[in-house]
Amino acid sequence: MSREVRVAVFRPGDERIDEAIELLDSLGATPVPDPMLAIEPTGTAPRIDADFTLLTSKTGVELADRAGWEPGDSTVCAIGERTARALREAGYAVDLVPEEFSSRGLVSALRGEIDGRRVEVARSDHGSRVLTDGLNAAGAYVHETVLYELVRPPGSGESAERAAAGELEGALFTSSLTVEHFLDAAAERGVREEAIAGLADAVVGAIGEPTRETAEREGIEVDLVPETASFEELACAVVESAAPSYRD
Structure with a gap:
């Protein structure tokens, strides 16, 4: 029993x-x-002048879409399939999803592609430093936009x-x-x-x-x-x- x-x-x-x-x-x-x-939006949107734009959550995608963000010629990267699905449902093309759905996986997938390139990271205020530090170490010019804050x-x-x-x-x-x-x-x-x-x-x-x-x-x-x-x-x-x- x-x-x-x-x-x-x-x-x-x-x-x-x-x-x-x-x-x-x-x-x-x-x-x-x-x-x-709990999610508190900041009212901001990802930058539109980056060579690569990285989204790390379904919530971030929804807020970017709500703000009217357009990626232009930027290579759009999703940290995992859930984020990628949210992007597609909002009408965005997804150019890259890493095999490993994590910050380390995303850095690994982009290493060799981003040296000297502008990379926009759009996420919450509590995003892992693993992502931004890894991108910087790979030679990228990294800008981070806080789309929302996470509170208890x-x-x-x-x-x-x-x-x-x-x-x-x-x-x-x-x-x-x-x-x-x-x-x-x-x-x-x-x-x-x-x-x-x-x-x-x-x-x-x-x-x-x-x-x-x-x-x-x-x-x-x-x-x-x-x-x-x-x-x-x-x-x-x-x-x-x-x-x-x-x-x-």
């Missing part, structure tokens, strides 16, 4: 949290939705209390910022150390090495990092790992 597998998910409180809940339901897990990211929603933190009480079997961290906001919410509720201890008894998954490094630096042991940086793979791996431990 199976026991309940309760999995905390921290995606923004829009269609992404709805999709996450649906996926976890389909896997037989009990979702514990606790959005740790008021009232977040139910998952931290559940972790502190030993009521989570899994947790899905999708960025370094979700880790930081989870811990901020836990501290706000006075359960930071208890929440970290509670996660030690759960299966903790992280998308990508930067997220894992952030979590482990803060004392959260990460059990799984999927080979592909996709939420679906993360969720499937965590639920599959957590479920056998809860069978009689």
Whole structure:
């Protein structure tokens, strides 16, 4: 007989949290939705004079489109298939998607093409330095436009209390910022150390090495990092790992 597998998910409180809940339901897990990211647009748009323009999220694409951005002759690059799909749905051509859906993958795909070229990076205010540092090291002239800021929603933190009480079997961290906001919410509720201890008894998954490094630096042991940086793979791996431990 199976026991309940309760999995905390921290995606923004829009269609992404709805999709996450649906996926976890389909896997037989009990979702514990606790959005740790809220989006505040800055009202800016990507520059139009770059040789290469890099978009790193579906949200960034939607905001660029809303601002009326036109890429002109720029080579448009998407960090992964989700971003590429959003670009195509908005009517933009996509010239490059790296094999590895990450900042490192994007730098690797562009290395050798961007020396001396102008590269526009349009993303959130919490984008990884791995991307911009890598582009600079490859000889590019890099400009970054902040399309939106990521903040912690008021009232977040139910998952931290559940972790502190030993009521989570899994947790899905999708960025370094979700880790930081989870811990901020836990501290706000006075359960930071208890929440970290509670996660030690759960299966903790992280998308990508930067997220894992952030979590482990803060004392959260990460059990799984999927080979592909996709939420679906993360969720499937965590639920599959957590479920056998809860069978009689």
